[in-house]
Amino acid sequence: MTGNPVSVPEGxxxxxxxxxxxxxxxxxxxxxxVLALRAAVVGAEDAVARLRARPLxxxxxxxxxxxxxxxxx
Amino acid sequence: xxxxxxxxxxxxxxxxxxxxxxxxxxxxxxxxxAHEALNCTIRVLDDRARAAAEExxxxxxxxxxxxxxxxxxxxxxxxxxxxVPTTAGSWCHGxxxxxxxxxxxxxxxxxxxxxxxxxxxxxxxVGGPHPPRxxxxxxxxxxxxxxxxxxxxxxAAVAARAVPCALGTDVGGSVRLPSAWCxxxxxxxxxGAVPRTGVFPLSWTxxxxxxxxxxxxxxxxxxxVLRGPDGADPRSGPLxxxxxxxxxxxxxxRIAVPGGAFTELCDAAVRAGVAHLVDVLVAAGAEVVAGExxxxxxxxxxxxQVVFTEAATLHRVDADRWDRYDPVVxxxxxxxxxxxxxxxLRALQFRxxxxxxxxxxxxxxxxxxxxxxxxxxxxxxxxxxxxxGEEFPLYAAQSRSTMLGNLTGAPGLAVPTxxxxxGCPVSAQLVAAPHREATALWAARVxxxxxxxxxxxxxxxx
Numbered sequence: 001m002t003g004n005p006v007s008v009p010e011g012x013x014x015x016x017x018x019x020x021x022x023x024x025x026x027x028x029x030x031x032x033x034v035l036a037l038r039a040a041v042v043g044a045e046d047a048v049a050r051l052r053a054r055p056l057x058x059x060x061x062x063x064x065x066x067x068x069x070x071x072x073x
Numbered sequence: 074x075x076x077x078x079x080x081x082x083x084x085x086x087x088x089x090x091x092x093x094x095x096x097x098x099x100x101x102x103x104x105x106x107a108h109e110a111l112n113c114t115i116r117v118l119d120d121r122a123r124a125a126a127e128e129x130x131x132x133x134x135x136x137x138x139x140x141x142x143x144x145x146x147x148x149x150x151x152x153x154x155x156x157v158p159t160t161a162g163s164w165c166h167g168x169x170x171x172x173x174x175x176x177x178x179x180x181x182x183x184x185x186x187x188x189x190x191x192x193x194x195x196x197x198x199v200g201g202p203h204p205p206r207x208x209x210x211x212x213x214x215x216x217x218x219x220x221x222x223x224x225x226x227x228x229a230a231v232a233a234r235a236v237p238c239a240l241g242t243d244v245g246g247s248v249r250l251p252s253a254w255c256x257x258x259x260x261x262x263x264x265g266a267v268p269r270t271g272v273f274p275l276s277w278t279x280x281x282x283x284x285x286x287x288x289x290x291x292x293x294x295x296x297x298v299l300r301g302p303d304g305a306d307p308r309s310g311p312l313x314x315x316x317x318x319x320x321x322x323x324x325x326x327r328i329a330v331p332g333g334a335f336t337e338l339c340d341a342a343v344r345a346g347v348a349h350l351v352d353v354l355v356a357a358g359a360e361v362v363a364g365e366x367x368x369x370x371x372x373x374x375x376x377x378q379v380v381f382t383e384a385a386t387l388h389r390v391d392a393d394r395w396d397r398y399d400p401v402v403x404x405x406x407x408x409x410x411x412x413x414x415x416x417x418l419r420a421l422q423f424r425x426x427x428x429x430x431x432x433x434x435x436x437x438x439x440x441x442x443x444x445x446x447x448x449x450x451x452x453x454x455x456x457x458x459x460x461x462g463e464e465f466p467l468y469a470a471q472s473r474s475t476m477l478g479n480l481t482g483a484p485g486l487a488v489p490t491x492x493x494x495x496g497c498p499v500s501a502q503l504v505a506a507p508h509r510e511a512t513a514l515w516a517a518r519v520x521x522x523x524x525x526x527x528x529x530x531x532x533x534x535x
Contacts (some may be wrong), residue, residue: 013411022410027385027392033407040408047374051419057426064421067278069506070428071265071482072310 009045012038075103075234078531079144079291082237086133086143093129093143093187097122100145100189103235111211111233113226115150115160116191127189132185140298144187147181147239149227150191151198153271154178155465162194163275164397174305175271177240177282184298189236193226198242198275199384201401202456202467209453212254213531214497218450221251221471223284228255229472231285232531238286238295242269244276244380244444246475248283249487253500254450256489256529258517259285260292261475263507268306269297276383277308278421279376279479289488289517292319294508317511323357323519326512329364329438334372335474339447340460346490346499350520351442358517364434364441369477375420376476378409382417383414385409401452405468428481431506439512441504443474445487449497474502486513489526498529 013021018041019034030039056062077085085091101119107448108114122145129143148154151161160167173179178188196204202219210225212218213233220229224241228251228318231239241248243261252259260283264443267282274280284295302309330351336344355361384406388395395403434441447470448458456467478485488504493499503513521527 014212018411022400022407025410026389027407028395028412029407029410030396033395033403036404037407038209039479040404042409044374044378044408047371048378048416049487051371051375051423054423056422057429059429061422061425061429064418064425067428068308070425071263071308072262073505 009042009049012042012045075099077237078236079141080288081381083142085424086138092133093126096143097126097145097187097189100236101205102240103233104190104230107235108358109232109507111213111215111220112208113193113210113229113233114190115193115207115226116157117415118154118157118188118190122187122189122450125193129185129187139185141181141294142469144186144238145189146181146186147190147192147227147230147236148178148188148203149239149241150194151242151273152178152240154188154191159273160206160286161198162196162200162207164206165391165394171255171271173271173401176268176305177299178271180298184478190230192230192239195223195225196399196402197273198244198247199402199405200399202451202453204399211453212450213526214256217453218497219453219456221254221450223247224251227285228252228259231255231257231287231461232433234530238284240282241285242272242280242282243479244280245376245472245479248285249445249475249485249502250471252285252487253445254498256498256531257285257287257487258289258292258489258527259283260296260510261478262300262510263484265310265482266312266508268303268309270303270305274387275406276380278379278383279419289514289521290488292486293514293518296514313508315511318515321519321522322353323359323516326354326359326440326516327362327438328354328359328440328442329362329434330442331365333365334370335443338460338465338470338473339444340449340493342449343447343499347442347444347501349500350488353520354516357523359516362437364438366430366434366477368430371423372427372477372480373473375423376480378412378416379420379480381406381409382412383409388411390392394436414527427477431481431483435506439505439509440516443502443504445500445502446471447473449493449495449499449533461477478504483507484510484513486510486517488517489521489529491526492529
């Protein structure tokens, strides 16, 4: 649950940093939740990193409003 | 009368073989028995329902029935019913009665249907199988298994033949998954097709309200009443006309059967069910065409990122009460607290990319046929699932084929395709282009005219 240092993707913030961020944003989360939160962030990191690295198609997909417009056509 | 679906019930009323007072009394008695066995009900609306049944009986007697006159239905307890508390399955909500019914409840009631129960939900429609306030809902097909979620009590009550239909909500599969695991038909409509006014929110981008029913013809009947803007939900706008083909064949229908992420983790019995559905559709005249969704495998993790970020935003107002939440809720939505804005917005851009991948498929196909979920119902207490004999955690498996519809907004219909060797239902999903629910409902109705899987009832409750 705390994450194996070997398997944690580079750059994922540590528990102290995540706890401080949560507190600044108005959430009171205890140590157990912070550990779970970080484990979830670590678990999702590969998929999120792939998305960050994925180039946006050059066809106007940049504005998320297209996502809502798709549902109204 | 428990074997009657909505359509059958209305036929029985119209011929005078049954009246709504009898049907509602029967539903209330069956709900009590189902709750005793399965823990599926949070509140029974008996006085309210009996009064409405009297009114319905008068309407049938006077020749003025409305489209769903006298049909009992269950309501997932994240959806408001006027005068009744909405608990959202939580210790932290439900102290006061709702001041008005949700649009979806009002529409069904205006059409003559009768709300008889507030059904169990996982906490806030995002918690685990064991909500601390109300506990797990058992599956009528096997009480050692979970009914699925988050519309857990709604599916269990319909499968147990206590009510012919119910309302659920779907953020990552929460109508379709319990429908699949309980042998039912569950429709997640196009995002925005059904107003969410009066529904406890979880994720504005992905959330929809949808019907759970025993047959595709019932889902069609219910959706026809539920759809359309209400002037209050900003995501609900004008819709194209509603027109479901009534033919008994599927000539001209083109179906794509994608593999990849949809089938790479999927039990053989589920895959056999998908193949069986395809075979029947083809025998009815449908044509199989090529079609893949290359990025479908990313829909689950990125969809969860959107859901949990929006959920964390919505639940910040209760951040000082998270210690009273289901720990699973906290574990799941807390990750959304720390999602960077650029990642959330990149996820919404990815939504557009996925929609364009669907456009490419729907240029040549009318429907995608995919598994609804990889396995039969999860085992209690852990909630794990078995895929070809290998055990997987619930959240690694359950929404692999459903989240695509939530993230893009495309509609999906879960259709029962038979029983696995373990005796539990398997399901396939018909995914359509936006506002083409009619195509999925048409194909499912023709399938059910040629097969009897949707008529199978669990052995433990009848």
